[in-house]
Amino acid sequence: MDGEPPDMVLFEPLTPTSYLDRAAASHGDRLAVVDGNDRWTYAELHGRCTRLAGALATLGGTAPVAVLAPNTHVILEAHFAVPWSGRSLVTINTRLSADEVVYILDHCGASVLVYDPSYAELIDSAVAKLTHPLLTIRADDRYEELIASGSPLRTTPGNESPLLSINYTSGTTGRPKGVMYHHRGAYLQALAMVGHMGLSPRTVHLWTLPMFHCHGWCFPWAVTAAAGTHVCLPRMDAAEVWRLIRHEGVTHLNGAPTVLSMLAHAKDAGAGIGDGPRVRVATGGAPPSPALLRRMDQLGFDVTHLYGLTETYGPAMICDWRPEWDSLDHDEQSKVKARQGVGNMISHRVRVIGADGADIVADGIEVGEIALRGNNVMLGYLNDPEATAAAAPDGWFRTGDLGVIHPDGYVEIRDRRKDIIISGGENISSIEIEQAIADHPAVRDVAVIAIPDERWGEVPAGFVTLHGGRHVSERDIIEHVKSRLASFKAPKTVRFGDLPKTSTGKIQKFLLRRSAESRVDTAV
Template identity: 60%
Template structure:
C-alpha cells in the first residue's frame, strides 16, 4: 500500500490536531484548573516523556486509578503517546480485586489520585505485579520536568488499552482495545451526538468505564470542552451545566434520574438544550417524559466493555417527533441499530441462524465491526468462545423488530446490572458461602426504581449455625466492592429442580414480590 494513502489510526492524533486548530480554546475544566488545548497537548507529551524516563517502554502496561479529572483524561492520551498500553481501573473495586487486575495485566506503573493513595498502595502490595506507584503530587512534578515525547503508532491494530469487565462470570476479563477501534468509535460518538467546537461535555459517566465510552477522544476531536465532575453530585452537576453551558452528558439511567430529582433541575428548556446519552439499561417511559419536560433530549445507547462502549444506538427517526410521549418512549427505549462503524446487528438462535424479525422470537444479540475487541488478555479460550463464528455473542437476549431495531428482553446467565455496573451473582455467592455459617447461597436481582436492579441474597444456614442479615452483608462488603453486596438477605431452604439446580427464576419472583 502506498505510504501516501495510508496513515495508521490512533485516537491520540485527535489531540495533536485540536492543539493546532483550537490551541487557545478552553479544553478542560477541573475544579479551579483550566487547560487550553495547547496546554493539554503539552502536558500529554510531557507525561509520555516522564513515563519513558521512569522506564516505561512501548508495550508496557500503565494502570490509572483516578476519578473524573485532568489526571485520568491526560493519561488517556499520554499513556498511548508513550507507546504504552493503558489499564483504566474502577475506583469502586476493593484492593483485592484491583490487585488481581494489576497482576493479570502485568502492570509496571500505577498512576493514582492523591485521595486514592491508600487503595492504590493496598492493591499494589497484594498484587503479583508490584507496580511502581506515582501519586497525583508526583505526577505533577513529573509533568513539570519531563521532556516532551510522542511515540508514533506503526500498527493501528496494536493494543491501546486493556479494560477489565466487572467479572460477570467470576474473575474479570481483560478486554483488549486497539488504536483503530478507539479512533473509529470516537468518530462514531462525535457524529451520533453531534459534537462540535461549541459543545461542552459534562463528565457524569465514569471515565474509567470503557474509556468513558470513547468520549475523551470524541470530545477532543471536536475541539469541545471537557467539564470534569469527580463524582455524581446533582447540585454541583446543575451548577456546572449552567456555568459552562453544557450540551452533552452520559451515564446510566440512574444518573439522569438523580439529576432530574434534584431541586436545581430545570422546569423548562435550557439554552442550549442538553443531550443525555443513557446506557446500561433502557430508559423508562417515565424517565423520558421527565427529561423532555426539563428540556433534555435522551438517546439510548447499548454496548459492552467488549465493544468499546456503545456499539448500538437507538437512532432517532424524524417521524418520531410527532408522537406523544408514551408512543415515543416505546420506540426510544429499544436498544436500536449498529452505530456507523459497526456491522448490522443480528439476533441469533442457538445454531447461529438469524431469528425472524417479528419482535417476538428471542435470540442472542450478536455484533461485529470495527468496535469489537481484539480479544481477552491472556485468555484465548474465552475469546474463541465469545465469537465462535466471527460474531461476538453479547450474552444478552433480545428480539429483532421489523424495522431492524433490536430490543433486549432478558439478560443471559444471572448478571445483575445495578446503576450501570455489572455484578456477577456467582462471585457474591462464593463470598457468602465462604462464611462459616452459610451452607448454600443464591443471589438474584431485585427491581429498584433508582438503580434499576440491586442484588439480594437467599441463604440456607448450616445446621446449628446462626448469622444475621447485617452480619452477612458486612461479610460481603469487607471482601468485594460495596455495590456488589446484597441489599437484603432472606433465610430458608432454596427451591431446586429435580437435578438439584437452584431455581433462580423462582427466587427472582420472590425478590420482586
C-alpha cells in the first residue's frame, strides 16, 4: 500500500553475529577478550573476525568450517567469523579420538579445519584417514597471517532459518548425530541467557564450559550481546580458576556439577570469593546435590540449575528463582535449586507426557517424559531424516528424560529413561540415590546404575569417589542411604575409585555399565 515503509525498515533477519556489530559500535573501546597475556577490545575483536571471515571465504568453497581448539580466542572468533564467511560452523570435541574426528569431518563434509597446535598429532592421524580433501590451518603464526591477509567481510543471511552450525552429540549409544542449528534459534537462545543470567557490560565471564559443547550454551554470543568480557581458559584447572576469579574479577561462569565440585573442594578455595562480588554460576547435566549447593553458597557462588540438550541449543529450561523462596531455610532452598524448572524466556511451555502422549498430573509424583518445542529446538539431524522424525513424532521433541511437574509448574527430573532402575517391579530413580549418597561428607563424586540381580531383576549399584584423605566403607554408604530413603532404594554394592567423565564433566554411565557387565561375565 502507498505510504507503507519498505520491508527493510520493519524486518531484519535475526543472527547471533549481529551482537558483535552492536558491541563494537557501542563498546568498541572496552575489553572484550582476555586470553593469557593477550587482550583485545571489542573494536579489535570485530576487526579480527571480519578479516578472518574474508580470508575463509576464499578457501575451500562453501562447505562447513570445522574448529578443533580449547577455550581460546581462536574458537571464540570462529563463532562470528565462520558465519560471516557464509559457511556453517562445526566445533569438535577436543577429547575425541582420530577415528571419531574423521567420522565428523566426513559426515559434515568440512573443507577447512582450524586447529590448535596442541592437537597436531591427532589431526595428522585423522587427515591421513579422510575420504575427501581438507585444508588445515594451524592456529599459530599462520592463523595470524591469515587474519592479516583477509579483506573485511560480513555475509548475513537473507532469512533466519539457514544452517548456522552443526553440533555433534556425544555418541555414547552409537555414532554421534549432527544437530543442525539455525540463526534465529542461536540469536534468541543467546538473548535468553543474557536475561536469565543477568549479563551486562559489567560481566566478566570465565570460560569453564567448553565452547565446542552446544556453542558453550550460546554464551559466546550472549556475553558479546551484553558487551561483557570473555576470559579464556584453555584447560580446566581449579587453582587457575580461583586465580582468575580473584585476579580478573570474574562475575559469571558455567559448568557441570563436577566442575562445581572441583572448585568447591579445591585447596585454593580457602574462604571463597572473599570481599569480591558473588559469582553467578549456571550448571547443567545431572542435578547438583543439595550438599554441593550448600558448599557453593558458603564460598560466594549463586548457582542456577539449567536443563537442556545439544538438540535445544543448550539450556531450554531454567530453575527460575522465585522471591518467595528467599524465606526457606538453606536445606529447602537447596532442594528447590536442584529442580530443572520451567522453560526459558524464549521457550515454549514445557510438557511432561505419559505413554499415551497426554500431559501428566502436576502433582510432583506422577512421572512422564519431558517434551520440548520452540525457537530453540534444532532444525533436525544432518543427513538423518528418520532420526529427526523419530525425535519429534508429533511436533514435540522427546528428550528421553523422565520427570515430574510440581503444582507450581516446575519440572524435576527423576532420571534418564535408560537410567531408571526397575527392581522387583518398583521404579527407582538413580538421581534420588545419588543425591542421598552425595550428602555424605566423605563423598566427592557419585554415580548409580542398575546391575542384574537374580531375585529382583536389577538393583542399584553405587560408584563413589571420595575426598582426598577420607576413608569410608561400603556398609557406611549403604546405611547412610537407608537413613534417608526406603531400604529397597539403597545400593546393594558400592565401588570406590575415579569415575569416567566426558570433556564437559558428565559421568559416563555407559562405561560403568560396561565395567559392571564384564565383572558379571567374569564371575560366570
